[in-house]
Amino acid sequence: MTGNQLDVIIDKKPIRALVDSGASFSVISDKYRRFLKKVLFADAKSVMLKVADGNFVRPIGKCVLRVRINNRELPFEFIVLSHCSHDVILGWDFLEASQAVIDCGQK
Numbered sequence: 001m002t003g004n005q006l007d008v009i010i011d012k013k014p015i016r017a018l019v020d021s022g023a024s025f026s027v028i029s030d031k032y033r034r035f036l037k038k039v040l041f042a043d044a045k046s047v048m049l050k051v052a053d054g055n056f057v058r059p060i061g062k063c064v065l066r067v068r069i070n071n072r073e074l075p076f077e078f079i080v081l082s083h084c085s086h087d088v089i090l091g092w093d094f095l096e097a098s099q100a101v102i103d104c105g106q107k
Helices: 030-036 092-097
Strands: 005-010 013-019 027-029 061-069 072-081 088-090
Touching: 005 088, 013 030, 027 030, 030 072, 072 092
Parallel strands: 013 088, 027 072
Antiparallel strands: 005 013, 005 061, 027 088, 061 072
């Protein structure tokens, strides 16, 4: 992990994801979802998310990705945003599900 970014493998493609323990949900940009050719499920359209700059955005859907970190892989559901500051943001839901340990002293 470098700063608050982590090298992960998503659906067999390496990417540097932003780790955001202040984010309730994990998100992926629609651009990156299309690059991965993942199916978009429209069941997330009814919620509004407050993003880091204080604005509210409506997701365009959800998709399921296979995330590999340290030789451990798990399927996880991501919210898809049409515009996103990073291609992949790992939020609190993912950190909890993967039983991640954040050690700031060890970076």
